[in-house]
Amino acid sequence: MTAPVGPPHAHVAQSQQVVPANAVASPPPAPYRAPAAPLPQPITGPVTRSTTSSTRQRGGLSDMPPVPPRDPAEAVMATPQVPEHKRFCSSCGKPVGRPQAGRAGRVEGFCPYCRARYWFTPALSPGDLLSDRYEVLGAIAHGGLGWIYLANDRNFADDLTQRWVVIKGLINTSDEDAIEAAINERRFLVGIDHPNVVDIHDFVTAADPRSGQLQSYIVMEYIAGKSLRDIRDATDDEGERKPLPLEQVLTYTAELLPAFSYLHDRGLLFCDFKPDNVIHVETWLKLIDLGAVRHVEDMESAIYGTPGYSVPNDEILSVGPSVTSDLYTIGRSMAVLALDFKGFTTTYRDHLPPASEAPQFAEYGSFHRLLLRATHIEPRSRFQDADDMRTQVRGVLHEVQSVQRGEPRSEPSTLFSGEQSVFGEPDVEYDVHKIGDPFEVAHALPTPMVDLADPMAAFLATQQATDVNGILQELNSAPQQSPEVQLRRVRTLVNAGELHQAAAVLDQFAQREGxxxxxxxxxxxxxLLAADFATAAAHFDAVYSHLPGELSPRLALAACAELAGRADLALPHYTRIWACDHRFVSAAYGRARLLDLEGNSTDAITTLHQVPKTSAQYGIAQTAAIQTALHSRTAPPSLLDLHHMAGRLDELKLEPRRRHLVSTRILHLALDTVQRTGPAAEPPVFGARPEERELRLALERAYRDLAHACTRREDQVYYFDLANRHRPRTML
Known part of the structure; x- marks a missing residue:
């Protein structure tokens, strides 16, 4: 017995025809026909906009296990020597001090090529005193500028405490004027004050005890933790080195980027970022080793970098260090920490490994796109600002956390509004669940938010006109034709269906603004409005690559794929969006719709049940879940299931007409079940015992209640007829 879905005279919502992948879509009716859109070009122009502050609250890495402070004495190297494979002449750059004939390489001597003197051991020894203040404890590392020492600041020492500092060489020369100039150039480091950047205490000079030349040193705060490189290189219980968890890497990056924003805002570039230069202690991260920091406008001083992390040499020679080259080093460092990145200084020195060698890329395409943008070969295609990069890093981080923890963790976007409306809403009355047409989808998608830094942001917020002509007149009278005013004009034309004019205005804007x-x-x-789903998807995909932490482009991609008949491409996007953010109810409906088409009604129903009670769509989603269960091909509902559905329907407090309509469908299936399997003692359905007479009486009442809830005469007659048709037969 098949339950009627609605009165015969009513207009049934038309479902969107699914276009096969190899078919040509028919042209849409005017006025939604658009000119052929150009394929996406590299995204340039103004960078992404964000209201995220570059500062952060004190408290450190709340989501990361703390790293206990290290005993300073343990940091001192027992036998400090430069590794033999890293020994080069400081004058001619050729290898020296290498092993020969089975003998270890010399740690001091003269270069056989240019006769310059070399030492590969520290110049300072334990107990040496610099500036009558800093007592050297020993060497702790060797960097690009020489040895790094641990020392005790005797001016702050007492019987109970000691102030440990790090001393690092700056320049080695006999020219006192050059030393003074070098120190003066680095004085700006003392003014750096950020919780994620090591503190600079002092600058001192002293004679090298071996050569007699004056050596200048920078005195810094000692951070008693572990570098990210040490954490990455640590072995597990089986003696294997494994990449760090992706969540940990993204958390580190999000924590560090405010420090880069702080430096960049002051016209400073870090230049030589790598995992070695970050210390994790307790719940804090600290940038250390500021020896390569330079002013943006500095075109003369030496440029330091590390192969595998720094931008290609051609860029350094042609463009020089920049904000984008700093952010490039962060992207490379993320890859080294998160991937099993073999050959990052050789084979993959200037590019990322293929997805086949990085399972994280297959699991989290957004992370792959994040790295691709951060390390793009073209500086203009990278992140242009540390705050913008942090916004996207946090978006990807929230995705990873949502998937791994099984609960949505995404925050509201600072770039896109929420959904303007919900597309693909199930039609409860006619029990139809389709995505809808391109017009409905396009006008339901989120929209880019107004840049609050735009000079006309306040003007746009006070617009009063609601009709198209009125809005356009107000925009034409704006005091300044700012970018946001021009974009509002395009959106207004799009909403009015004037797609040709909108495309022309948009092209003019792109020529001016990028x-x-x-x-x-x-x-x-x-x-999308022109039903050119392939081109629309290409544009949305370009936005996704540019903003990998945003969910809105992925929702648009999913809709385009479904409209084009590619459910296999749409379902993963819907699934991931819904896992991250339960505000995107269109994604829930899309996921449930496509799962149900696959025959997986169980997961479809689970998805519909996840729509929050606070959502305006809660009642519709719950009702759709009931109706999905009623026609499930994989798990037909039992009488007990129908009993629970009836209870849920009563709890939803739907408007009477909709409630009675759905109740007739539940009773129809209960009656079919009893006719097929025989009567049962329990459970009741809407108070009716599971036997044919009781269920027919309940169905008759439901149809009569439905007829009374209708306002149209023909609807009432239709449902009264159904009530009479299904009431129990009587013998007169």
Whole structure:
């Protein structure tokens, strides 16, 4: 017995035809026909906008296990020597001090090529005193500028405490003027004050006890923790070195980027970032080794970098260090920490390994795109700002946390609004669950938010007109035709269906302002309205690559794929979006819809049940879950299931007409079940015992209640007829 879905005269919602992958879609009706949209170009122009502050609250890494402070004495090297494979002449750059004929390499001597003197042991020894203040405890590392020492500041020492400091060489020369100039150039480091950057205490000079030349030193705060390189290189219980968990790497990066924002805001570049230069102690991260920090406008001093982390040499020679080259080193460091990145200084020195060698890329495509943008060969295609990069890093981090912890962790976007409406909403009355047409989808997707830094942001917030002509007149009268005013004009034309004019205005904007991600997004919307799903998807995919931490481009990609008949591409996007953020109810409906089409009604119902009670869609989602269960092909509901469905329907407090309509469907299936399997003692369905007469009486009542809830005469007659048809037969 099949339950009627609605009165015969009513207009049944038309479902969107699914276009096969190899078919040509029919042109849409005017006015939604758009010109052929160009394929996405590299996104340039203004960088991504964010309201995220570059400062952070004190408290450190709350999500990371603390690293206990290290005893300073343990940091001192027992036999400090430069490793033989790293020994080069400081004058001619050729290898020296290498092993020969089975004998260990010399740690001091003369270069056989240029006769320059070399030492590969520390110049300072334990007990040496610098500036009558800093007592050397020993060497703790060897860096690009020489040996690094641990010392005790005797001016702050007492019987109970000691103030440990790190001393690092700056320049080795006999020219006192050069030493003074070098120190003066580095004085700006003392003014750096950020919780994630090591403190600079002092600058001192002393004669090298071996050569007699004056040596200048920088005195820094000692951080008694472990470097990220040490943490990455630590072995597990089986003696293996494994990449760090992706969540940990992203948390580290999000914690460090405010320090880079702080430096960049002051016109400083770090230049030589790598995992060695970050210390994790307790719940804090500290940038150390500021020896390579330089002013942005500095075009003369030496440039330091580390192969495998720094940008290609061609860029250094042609462009020089920049904010984007700093962020490039962060991207490379993320890859080294998170991947089993063999050959990062050789084979993959200037690019990332393929996805086949990095399972993290397959699991989290957003992380792959994050690294691709951060380490792009073209500086203009990278992140242009540390705060912008942090916004995307946090978005990817929240995705990883959501998947691994099984609960949504995403925060509201600072770049996109929420959904304007919900597309693909189930039609409860007619029991139809389709995505809808391109118009409905395009006007339901989130929209880019107004940049609050735009000079006309306040003007746009006070617009009063609601009709198209009124809005356009107000925009034309704006005191300044700022980027946001121009983008609002394009969106207004799109909403009015004037797609040709909108595309022309958008092209003019792109010529003036560049191919920003907002331009690419709007081109995707225009292509979607034209039912050119492939082109629309290409534009949205470009926005996703530019903003890998945002969910809105992925929702648009999922919709385009489903509209094009590629459920296999749409379902993973819907699934990941819903796992991250339960505010995207369109993703829940999309996931449930496609799972149900696959025959996986159990997971579809689970997804619908996850729509929050605080959502305006809660009642619709719960009702859709009931109706999905009613026609499940994999797990047909039992009488007990129908009993629980009836209880849930009563709890939803739906408007009477919808409630009675769904109750008739539940009773129809209960009646079919009893007719097929025979009567039972329990459980009741809407108070009716599971036997044919009782269920027919309940069904008759439900149809009569439904007829009374209708306002149209023909609807009432239709449902009264159904009530009479299903009431129990009587013998007169």
């Amino acid at each position: 191919n920003t991600w907002q331009v690419t997004w709007l081109r995707g919307i225009i292509s």
